[in-house]
Structure formats: C-alpha cells, structure tokens
Amino acid sequence: MSSQFSRRDWLRVSGLLTAGLGSGLRFAKAAPSVGRGQSSLGQSSLGQSSLGQSSPGQSVFVNEFATLATPPDLPKLRARLLANENPLGIAPSAKEALVKAAEIGNRYCWMEFAQLKQLIATDEGVKPENIMVTPGSSDVLMAAAAHYAKNSDQTRPDRTGPGIILTSAMTYDDLLERASDFGAKIEAVPMTKDYKYDLNAIQAKLTPDVKLVYIVNPNNPTGTVVPAADLEAFCRAVAPKVPVFIDEAYIDFYEPAERPRLGKLVSEGLNVILARTFSKIHGFAGLRLGYAVAQPDTLKSLRQYTNGEFAVGVTTIMAGIASYKDKDWQNHCRAENAKARTYTTKALADMGYEVIPSSANFILFPIRMKAKSFSNQMFANGIGIQTREFNGQPYCRVSVGTMDEMAMFMDTFKKVVG
Secondary structure, three states, X not given: OOOOOOHHHHXXXXXXXXXXXXXXXXXXXXXXXXXXXXXXXXXXXXXXXXXXXOEEOOOHHHHHHHOOOOOOOHHHOOEXXXXXXXXXXXXXXXXXXXXXXXXXXXXXXXXXHHHHHHHHHHHHOOOHHHEEEEOOOHHHHHHHHHHHHHHHHOXXXXXXXXXXXEEEOOOOOHHHHHHHHOOOXXXXXXXXXXXXXXXXXXXXXXXXXXXXXXXXXXXXXXXXOOOHHHHHHHHHHHOOOOOEEEXXXXXXXXXXXXXXXXXXXXXXXXXXXXXXXXXXXXXXOOOOOEEEXXXXXXXXXXXXXXXXXXXXXXXXXXXXXHHHHXXXXXXXXXXXXXXXXXXXXXXXXXXXXXXXXXXXXXXXXXXXXXXXXXXXXXXXXXXXXXXXXXXXXXXXXXXOOOHHHHHHHXXXXXXXXX
C-alpha cells in the first residue's frame, strides 16, 4: 500500500492530534482513493491501471502513523521531515507584519487583498482580475476538482460515461482523488525514464472527453521539473482545446531565472490555471495563504466552490504581502534548501542509493527494505519521513530540513538500513 501524504490529510491529522486524541485515534477511509493504492513506474499510482481505475484505500494516518506501535507525538520528533515544510520559518519581516496586523484583526479584509493581488499581477504580467486569493492552494485544487467533475457530463449529451482528467501516473493526488470522488475518470500516462511528465504522451491522449489536464511542476513526489520551453509549448498547443491546470506549489525552490513564466499565457487569453501556495518557501503552512492565476471567467466558476478571499484573515494577508516583497528571505531559504538537499543527495549516493534529482524541498529515492518496517524504525528514532511504493518498489520521500536535521536523518538512516 503506498502513501501519498496530502496537504488535506496533513491538516486533518494535525488538527486531530493537536486536539489530544492521541493513541486512540483511528480513522480509515473507505471511499475510492486516487494515488493511495498500488503505484506507478508501470503500476499506476492511481489504482489498478494507468487509466486511473480507483481502488479502495486508507487515509495517510492509517498508512504512516497508525501502523506504528505507538502513534508518534509529532512535536517530539527530532526531525520533522514528512510534510515539506520550511524549517527556517517565516521571514522576520512577515512576523513583524503579522503582529502589527493583529491590531486590525477586528475588521474584514478589503484593501489588503488588492495590495497582494497587485504585487502578484505585476510580477506575473497579468491583471489583478486574473488572481484569486485562497487559504493555501488546496482550495484551488479542490474547487477545480469539483468544477471539472461536475461539468463533465453536461457538455456532451451524446457522450456516455464520465468526463476525463488527464495527468501523470506518479504525481500529487489531491485534485485527482477529489475529482474521482465526484465522478470524473482519471487517466494517467507513465512518466519518462527520468521521472518527468511525458507531455507528448499526454497530448496524444487528448480527446473531446478530456475536461482538464493536470500537471504538477516541480512534481511531487519526484521533485522533477518539466523544461520551461517544453511546458510553454505544450500549453500553447493544448490550452485552446482543454484547460491546463499547473500546480506550482514548489516553483519557488526552482532557480528564478530558469523557472517557467506562464503568467504571460494567461495574459494572452489561454485557458491555463496556475495554483500557487505560500506554504512552502514562505513558510506559511500553518498561516494558510495561496492563490490561483487564470482567466476571470474560470476564476468565477471556481469561486462557486470556495470562500476564497473571505476565508483568509487580515493577519495572514499582511504577513503574506511582507513575505512576497522579501526577496532576500526567499533567496536565503532557497539557498539553504539547496545546500541541505545537495548534502543529503551526495550522502545517499555515497551509500549506493539512486536519488531522483530534485528541484524542490524534498527527495525521493528507492529503499532496500519494506516500507512499513523502514517507516516504523525511522519514526521510533524520532525522524519523521514518508514512504511510497511504485510497481512493488518501496521509496522514501524525505523533506529537506536544516543541515542539522539532515545529518540526523542520515545518521538514523544508516542505523536503520544497516
């Protein structure tokens, strides 16, 4: 059984643990689960086949936590390397803005959203009306899942069967899982040999029944990136026919000069949807801030499924504005992440492990023992990680922490694997 630790699962599990439910907590998910059954590299992460047939699954709590002899007390972990959080925290400038904004916490946000939208619009080369602010990017993913699944049966009265969302066989599954629950069919193509989206294969599978193409870039859990020129060409070819949704949660860890700049496609009128979050490089995983960049009509449709701006507090917005402006802090976080990621990749390679080259704040690599046993032993030693299983091969996905945390990870890893 593979485990895809989603943002939605993390929030649910964290809240319940904080509430003090402790070792008595058990909740298994009986609904079809995308990406939590047998997975990829030949056997799709979406279930029994690469065409996305869903299979019953369990929540990540059951897979990663309840399988342990004693469910872990997360605050007591020596290294919390399981949720792709920024270990450096939020920028000092964001902390200052957050505290100051508390003075107006009795007021609803109005002008504050306009400030953030204008900053983003200027940076992305779009208009403020192309931007929707949300509490994290998960709201954007869930809204898109609901919208494109709901509309899948209404556009072609002559068609039988559900609409299709087209994606890769090994990717982040929140949108896919929810869309499947809403009745959409998920079709996935295998990744390339270097663990990247096969854009040519995806384009070859386009039919009138495809309602959305979903791409994660940098991808989770592989950390790989589609070359900017290739992704732009793909969007220009596909977006006139079907919307292209690109989840860019980790884009800020990619070198700015090399990252895709797809806002220009939105400004040209193409049906491209970009989902961004402050949870990663900005360190806002607990503050909850994100946004979508898309055509105004598309955002209008997505707003039907989310409270959007009204779900974000003024303290978060003001801290977000400060953090967005603080390029020095972002550069610092990017550099520290790259340093710790390089150290860990080399240390694993020196042990003979083949690490997938990552441009994000996590690393994926195959391990040589059962995933459950590996996870149990790592947690028992105070190191929080995640595991995956693709085509019968167990993998470890470890978030990049501080240099000290990655040294602890490596010391424990050597102890566990012998």
